[in-house]
Every structure is written in structure tokens, then in C-alpha cells.
Amino acid sequence: MSEHQGVSQKRWGHLRKVLERPGPFSHPDFEPSSEILDFIMTTCKLLVIGAGGLGCELLKDLALMGFKQIHVIDMDTIELSNLNRQFLFRQEDIGSSKAEVAASFINRKVKGCQVTPHFCKIQDYDETFYRQFHLVVCGLDSIVARRWINGMLISLLNYEDGTLDQTSIIPMIDGGTEGFKGHARVILPGVSACIDCTLDLYPPQITYPLCTIANTPRLPEHCIEYVKIIQWPKENPWGSLIDGDDPQHILWIYEKSLERSTQFNIVGVTYRLVQGVVKNIIPAVASTNAVIAAMCATEVFKLATSCCVPLNNYLVFNDVDGIYTYTFEAEKKENCLACSQIPQTLLIQDPEQMKLKNLLDVFCESAAYQMKNPGLTTYINGKNKTLYISTIKNIEEKTRENLTKTLLELGLQDGSEIMVADLTSPNVLSVRLKFASKNVDT
Amino acid sequence: MSSPSPKSPEQSEKSRKYDRQLRLWGDHGQKLLEGSKICLINATALGTEILKSLVLPGIGAFTIVDGEKVTEEDVGCNFFLDETHIGMSRAQAATESLLELNRDVRGDYIDDFPDHVMLHTQDFFNNFNVIIATALPEKVLMPLSKQLWSANIPFLVCRSVGFLGYVRLQIKEHTVIETHPDNETPDLQLDRPWPSLMEHLEQVDVSNFGTKERSHVPALTILYHYLQQFKSENGGLLPKTHAEKDKLRNIIRNSLPSENDILEENYEQAVKFVNVCVNCTCVPNHIQKILDDELCINLTFESSPFWVMCAALREMVQSEGALPIRGSLPDMAADTASFISLQQLYMRQAHSQMESLYRRAVQISRSLGQSTDAITEAEAKLFCKHASELHVFRGKCIADEYQSNSPSASLHLEDPESLMFYYVILRGLESFIDEYNAYPGQYDDHVEPDVLKLKTLIGKLLTEWGCPTVAISDDRVHEVCRYGGAELHSVSAVLAGCTAHETIKLITHQFKPINNTFIYDAITSTSATFVL
């Protein structure tokens, strides 16, 4: 045995005990041997999505659980307000790529670990990139991004004669936190509940009715929203969109909100609140991120080594009042948008009245879809027809007039197929329209 | 265009750095954190991870007490120790690495074992706000537990072995003003409106309003109006039963012209308020218990501001018959003026009750001979606002439990699935370490014999507890011996995050701490808390 191996044998003594000894609670497939540590150190390739609060913890946890082939992807740069929890970053790193700084810190600190950073969006890569990993771990704060990667991993599944090829499954371990609450879950795409199966677990963002904001404000938030939505576009103080990271912008909104609140005798507009509302800030603290990331890393270790049975499949955590955890099995949704094999149908109650913009609202607002800015196309008489796409300027201009047309006027019929593309998935969703029959008795 | 305003406190560099946590415990919580001194005994992976989650949010200072030298195994599971530290003092190496995390935090270390430190400097551990110990042998735990108990210094004891671990809190007494309950019911006190509120509410005869006027009225005003109607039809009594509440809901629903087939938003809210907001305003049991506490009744010069304010609250409850009103209203669909005038009435009432409580508390404090600034207005304000969520925690001394022959642990051994069994096994593990100076299963060729030895020790423990017939599953004992004392980083990191947050709760006096032993089982990803 070489000297280097001797050192590494001792250094990883903790892991070797659980990997090289049999255990009564290990997975049925578990065969204790030194090859397992070899596998996680040399072969097993992990992808960590997000190098923020959870991501920093995940990289550290995984590196110390023996994993060496780790990729990390994050499009963000480091800000001052990250430093209370994102412990791989220092004052002098502000402005640099989170993925790059985090990777080089771990590589420096944990000898032998090779973290590869990707300073970009997850959408910048296609399936050839994602296919290379054994497991994917998400430390994200965005539901849209979670849904996208979920859709990506589902698109990598192979079905042969309707049976899922087990080797095409890339498990996804997802963590999330908000203040002192969090969750960790294990998703086996195609097998267990996926992100879209459980969309109703994510609360919709609070929005205030426009008429309240404009006419009957009562809360400080109403005043801030007014300045944000109505006053800013009208006065356009810097000739640009609001930049939540520009202190001058925040200050302007703060002062205008304060003016409006004084006018209505509303108390409670503070600089901190303004910032929170404008940037949609989620409170965050080191301890909760540490707990949730470590739970996720433990599950990665279990899945990669079989030394224990993995979490089945959802854990919620809360330490406001004592410390509370609850584990349950989230159920796969039979007609899930993302992972079911059943074609989607959408019931249209009143096809003669329903306009295309109403259809768009269904995709954006109904709990089952929760899309962001869906683009719709269809086939009419075997030809591809673009109904509406908002994300490409000249197509938007050309298709805008369709919004006020009814589905019938657009040539859509009972059974027509609509292809929906949205940020929430890399895959195009195909939806068959089902027109409600006029005869209510049948 | 606006000129840059003078630098407001919210824009200081510090409050920008800590912004995300200030939204959770406020500037006042942060101030307590920044003034705190924490001591960590043993810089294991669990220990350094706990300190990491305390250094990042900005505690004042920490001290590490650890007599060990850094080993290769340490480097394999502890992020704050690397190859270059091998052979060095573990306390020193960990302190240096942790200090890099936050330049606002001070830290030092003592390269010695905690029992030596106790011997040389008797009161050394009394100089901290919280003591946290990891991997502490029983023979040191016993005297330290007793010492900290009598000094009333919070003590957190944790252990992480393989996929298992526990966190235990020992503290004599801990008081909390802001518990941050998840969902609070609005405090409207409609059963006992004060004169100015009554006058305001009775001005509005919502039944004579047209559609537009009606839509401006807040739910609370609607509710009050029809509550009066209900009372006049029911002998002046409030609706209590479900049926009576249904009756009130129907009065509200049927008050609208029949052509309205969907209820207007404010009426909808009024109907919703019926369930939780028309109850008799009374002092909740858990608060009454605090007001009847020994420490509330028999104040001394030493009484903390919390108990002085409780005594003032007690006086107030005796004269007013209720807790001070919270003073905040939930948002209600209404026009601005109607809502704001109502909100101001509640705010003013809360303010005047706060002043009255503050005056009483200052008076009591003076009569005890306490210093004139013992009670601050800001604290009284906070206390008043949260008077319905006060919390007093009284713990147990760990040494007493270890030496008791009928510990409460034995009460939880009926359910064979209970995580309490892991507590028993980990207690057995502690006896094992004391007896054999090694972890069970530490050496590859000793796993099987150690299983037997550990089982014997656990059997002895159970006999002492008077439950010799309780069977501990062989599988669980075997699993613990499989670990051989291995510390898995990710398991330690879970326990560490929990322990760090408990520490923050103790320092800030916000949120309820664990009572008193948290057991984490990463095999099944479950946890449980027991009162031991």
C-alpha cells in the first residue's frame, strides 16, 4: 500500500466504517466493501444546482462525505447580504461568480476534491450535459428553475414498450428553506412524486388587487406596490426598469411610498420593508440552510452507497417552536404535467366565448399549470400555426391580435392539440382541448 | 429628483450584511447576539459546524476548549481542519479557521481538556452566555452539568455517532417574550369594546347602506353590528356553540339584498371572523399560569425585568379583566379611511395600555429598589404587544437525570419504534466510553464482542431504571457498533444547525427552545423530542 493510500485510508476512516461493515438497516442491495468508497471518490458524478445558501453547504457536505466529482452551476454573483450564511464567500469576493468562488474554495480546502464551476443558467445546457451525472442536488429558491430541471431529468428517461428503463433514472434531491422552515425531498423521476406532482405544496406568491393598490390602500405594502407598479412607469425617474440592487432606486421607491402612506395615514413603511417587497426577499439564516443541505447530502450519500434506505420521500422541517420534522410519502399525480405518460386534456366550458387570452390565463393562474409566459402553437389542417408567443418581440407583435379572438375564430376545435412552451419546463407540453358539450343532460 | 437622504441605519454595511436574518429576529435580537459570548467544548466536526452557524450571523465572541491534537480522521470529517493542521492543537486550528468567517466576531481558545480547566479555574465556564459541549465524557458532564445548573447558565450537550445523534438543553429557567407563533388569531375584543371603539362602531348602521357604501365597511364593523343584533335576540349573550355561531353567520349572510348571490368580500370576511373573533376575551391558561408563578408573586431585588413586567401585567389583568390588546388588525377589504380610523383606535388603545403597564412596572421595580433604568419603555412595549404569547421554560439538571433511578426516559419505552431507544443506546455508549476508553466497534476485529459488552451495559442501565424487562432490539445495538464512533459530516451538520439555532433562541430570548432532548435518526430521516 502506498503512503498516500495509507493517509487516505485513515482520513476517511469515518466513512469506511459505515461502508465496509454490514448494517441491519442498510438497503437490501448493500454489499459492504472498499469498492463503494472507490465508487463515490472516482466514478460518481454529482451536479449541485445553486451555489447560494444551500449550495455552499451542499458542496462542503458532499466533499466531506467522500464525493470528488462535483459540478456546480449558478448564474449569480456574490452580494454583501449573502455573507451571513454563504460561508465560502468573503467581503473581497463580492461581485464574483458564486459557482467559481465556491468551487475554488472547496478545492483548496478539501484535498482531492474536484469541483467544476459553471457560471451560467441551467437553461444554457441541454441533455448531453445533464445526462453525465449520477445524481442531481438542488439548492434553489426558484420554483421555475426547480420545475425546469425536473422536466429535464424526466426527458432523459427511457421507456421501452411502456416500461421504464431503470438505468435512465437520475435521482434528484431537492432542498428549500424559508426562515426557520425548510424541506428536503428525494425524487426518482418517473417513479416517485416529482416537483410538478406536488405543485400545490408551493404557496402562490402574494399579490394585491390593482384596485386596492390604486384606490383603497390600507397596508404599507399597498403603498409600495403602488409606487412600483403605477408611479415608477409613469415618472420613470432613471429611464429604466426598477433594479432592486440599485440603492438609488430603492431609496426613490421608499420616499414615494412614504409620501403616499402619509397621505393615507398608513403606518409602517420602512426602508427594510420596501426592499423586501421590491426584491421579494425571503428571510434566510445559516442554521436552517445547514440543516436542510445536510439532510439532502445525507440522502445523496444513501442513494450513492445503499448503506441505508433513502428518505421516502419528503421531509418538512421547522424549528420556530422546538425542533420539528415530519416525513411523509408525497404521491405521484396520475395526470402530472411533467411526469405522467397520460396525454393532457383541458376542458373548455364555453368555446364560443373563450378568447385566447382567457386560455393563457388558465395556463398562468390555475394551480395545475402555474406557468410564467407560455407560448402557444397548434396544428390546423396539418400545418403549424403560432397562436401567441410573448417572449419573441416580432412574433408577439404579429400574434397579439389573436388574444382577443375566440378559440372558434382561431380555428380551434374539440380535440385540437395545443403545444405549450414555457420557462417552467425544457419540454413542450401538448394539451388536447375538450369542448364541453352543449347538451347538459348527457 | 430626490436627493440622497442622510444615511439611515437600515443602510449601514452591517445591516445590509445581516439583512436576511434581521427580518427574522429584528435589530434588538441582533444586538443581543452581538453581545454574546459562547463557549464550545471539543472542536469535533459537530462542534465547529455549530460555531460556524453562530459566527456567520455574528455572535460577539467564542472560546474553544479542547485538549486534543488534530488527527487525519479529524481532517476527513471536519471542514475547519485540513492537512496542514495535523498534530496541531485542535482548539487553535479550529479557532483560526472559524475566525476567517466573520471579521465582526472575536474568538480565542484553550488548548486543554475541560476537566483540567474546571480544576484550575473553578468558575471559568460561568463567564459565558451559553456553553455547548460535544463528545463530552460522562465523568466531565456530571460536574459541569451541576455547576452550570446552579449558575443558571444554558448548557447544550450534543453527540453525533454514525447516523444518530442528540441535542439536549439544560437550563434552569428561560423566559421568552416573542415566541413568533405561526398563526395568531386576531385580537379584536368585540365582546368588551372600550368607549371610543363602541362609539365609533355604533355610528355605522350598515343595514341601511347601499351597495357602494356597504363595500367600504370593514368586516369588523359589520361583525360588530350583527353581533349586537344577535345579542339582543339571545338575552345579551355571545354565540358560543357551533349552532349559535352558525346563526350569527346566517344573520350576516341574509342581511344582504337577495339578488346578491355571491357574498361581498367584506361580508365574506365578517362571516369568517365569527369563528375566532367573537369569543369571550379571557386570559389564556398558559399566561394565567405565568401570572400565578411564584416568581411573579414574590418579587425580589433580583427579579428580572421579565418577572417585574409579569407582576405589572398581573395587576393590570386584575383591574381590567383581560390582557392588554395587541393593537394590530388584520387587513380587511374596506376603503382607506374606514380601515385606518379603526386601526388607529386599536393602536391608541394598545398604546395607552402599554403606558399603563410600563408605569406599573417602573413603580414595582422602584419599590424593589432596582435601578431606575431596569425597565425600558421599548421592552415594556414589546412585552405588551406579545402578552398573549409569553413563555417560561423550566428545565431539568442533566446530572440529576443521570443519577436518578427512575428517569422519565423509562416512560417512553413502551413503543418499540420510539426513538427513545436510541437515547438509551447512546447512554449505554457513554458508559462504554467511560469503561473501555474507546467507542463500541472502534476496531474492526472487535465489533461482535463490543455488541455484547454494549448490551450488558444497556441492560445494567435499564435495571437501574427499574425496567429490566425492556428489550432493546439487537439490530439497533448492532447498528451503533457498526459506526465504531464514526462521525459522519452530514449527520453532524444537521445536528449542528439545530444546536446553533437553539443557541440563538437562548441568546435572543425569542422562539421556544427544545424541551429538552432532541433525537435525530438519519437512518429513517426522523426525529423526536422528549422531556427527560
Ligand SMILES: [Zn+2]
Ligand atoms: Zn410528476
